Amino acid sequence: MILVTGGTGLVGAHLLYKLTTENEKIRAIYRAQESLDKVKEIFSFYTSEITQHFSKIEWIKADITDIPSMIPVFIGIKKVYHCAALVSFNPKDYREMRKVNIHGTAIVVNLAIDAKIDKLCFVGSIAAVGNAINGEIITEENEWNDEDDNHGYAITKFGAEMEVWRASQEGINVVIVNPGVILGSGFWNTGSSKLFTQIYNGFKFYTEGITGFIGVKDVVKAMTLLMNSEVKNERFILVSENKSFKDIFFSIADAFGKKRPSQKINPWQTALFWRVAWLISLITRKEPLLTKHSAKSAHGVSYYSAEKIKKALNFNFEKIENVIKRVVKNYPL
Numbered sequence: 001m002i003l004v005t006g007g008t009g010l011v012g013a014h015l016l017y018k019l020t021t022e023n024e025k026i027r028a029i030y031r032a033q034e035s036l037d038k039v040k041e042i043f044s045f046y047t048s049e050i051t052q053h054f055s056k057i058e059w060i061k062a063d064i065t066d067i068p069s070m071i072p073v074f075i076g077i078k079k080v081y082h083c084a085a086l087v088s089f090n091p092k093d094y095r096e097m098r099k100v101n102i103h104g105t106a107i108v109v110n111l112a113i114d115a116k117i118d119k120l121c122f123v124g125s126i127a128a129v130g131n132a133i134n135g136e137i138i139t140e141e142n143e144w145n146d147e148d149d150n151h152g153y154a155i156t157k158f159g160a161e162m163e164v165w166r167a168s169q170e171g172i173n174v175v176i177v178n179p180g181v182i183l184g185s186g187f188w189n190t191g192s193s194k195l196f197t198q199i200y201n202g203f204k205f206y207t208e209g210i211t212g213f214i215g216v217k218d219v220v221k222a223m224t225l226l227m228n229s230e231v232k233n234e235r236f237i238l239v240s241e242n243k244s245f246k247d248i249f250f251s252i253a254d255a256f257g258k259k260r261p262s263q264k265i266n267p268w269q270t271a272l273f274w275r276v277a278w279l280i281s282l283i284t285r286k287e288p289l290l291t292k293h294s295a296k297s298a299h300g301v302s303y304y305s306a307e308k309i310k311k312a313l314n315f316n317f318e319k320i321e322n323v324i325k326r327v328v329k330n331y332p333l
């Protein structure tokens with residue numbers, strides 16, 4: 001039986017749909033009843049037979065940071081896809097991210113070892129791969145450096161990976177994927193999908209920072225291929241293309257038939273803006289619109305290589321332009 005954590009999130013829900021088209025039994029965890037409707041919405045992008053697919057999943061209410069709730073979840077499990085995480089650039093979420101991403105992964109790992117599972121697939125992030133040296137292209141070999149100005153999310157995703165490597169030392173076969181920014185349908189008001197909503201609503205600004213992007217269908221394809229392969233104890237960067245935020249924003253606006261963002265924002269402007277946003281958040285107690293590290297990421301220039309997965313699995317990525325067109329088609333107008 002397969003276990004999916006984070007099945008009520010972007011990656012996990014798309015993964016669950018794919019798994020329901022295959023024959024193995026599936027178990028997934030959830031925390032709130034409402035989040036199950038979001039999974040059904042994701043299934044609706046693939047099929048009209050939503051209930052038929054959804055009913056193939058055994059749902060157990062559990063939290064990865066709560067050991068007693070997780071113990072029954074592992075009964076009879078042979079494969080685990082660990083997608084659950086807290087994703088945030090807000091420094092105030094750092095403690096919670098340590099708890100969910102590092103401690104939660106340690107619990108998943110300990111229970112996986114105890115259950116003697118066959119294989120664990122962990123969704124990491126390019127944020128947990130070491131930075132470029134002299135602007136060179138980043139590969140899986142780039143070393144993490146504690147001395148870099150790493151943001152809380154990156155630190156906790158790196159810490160989570162360390163827990164997964166511990167599982168490999170305890171005899172569990174593991175594969176880690178490190179995706180770039182994931183573009184996919186659904187969850188329109190959270191995470192990376194919020195980009196589509198912002199551009200649809202006429203977001204005016206863009207930066208020329210560059211990073212790696214990938215469609216969610218490719219993330220899921222790589223995860224399942226790796227899980228069903230002989231590959232073990234390896235990590236793989238998953239990036240279809242390295243693109244500027246400007247190009248991505250323009251492509252999304254074009255696909256919606258909306259006006260392209262017109263105002264280029266320079267690093268000094270974001271540096272000023274995140275400080276103002278921080279002050280406002282102190283007064284209003286609301287989430288800041290921008291944080292120091294999200295401002296920095298908007299201007300950072302990083303190129304990632306996905307040669308390793310291409311060679312290992314003969315993997316072909318979908319062009320980002322096509323991913324964007326499909327996501328825009330699914331957007332609820």
Ligand SMILES: NC(=O)c1ccc[n+]([C@@H]2O[C@H](COP(=O)([O-])OP(=O)(O)OC[C@H]3O[C@@H](n4cnc5c(N)ncnc54)[C@H](OP(=O)(O)O)[C@@H]3O)[C@@H](O)[C@H]2O)c1
Binds near residue numbers: 035083085125157190
């Ligand atoms: N989106 C991206 O651009 C991106 C890029 C690179 C890597 N990643 C990684 O990909 C993975 C999935 O990301 P995503 O975009 O799908 O995130 P998401 O949409 O925010 O989903 C996060 C999932 O984790 C679950 N979760 C959070 N805390 C939990 C806890 N304490 N116990 C159990 N479940 C918990 C959430 O459950 P609830 O529904 O109950 O909140 C949700 O199912 C993460 O590991 C993330 O770090 C994402």
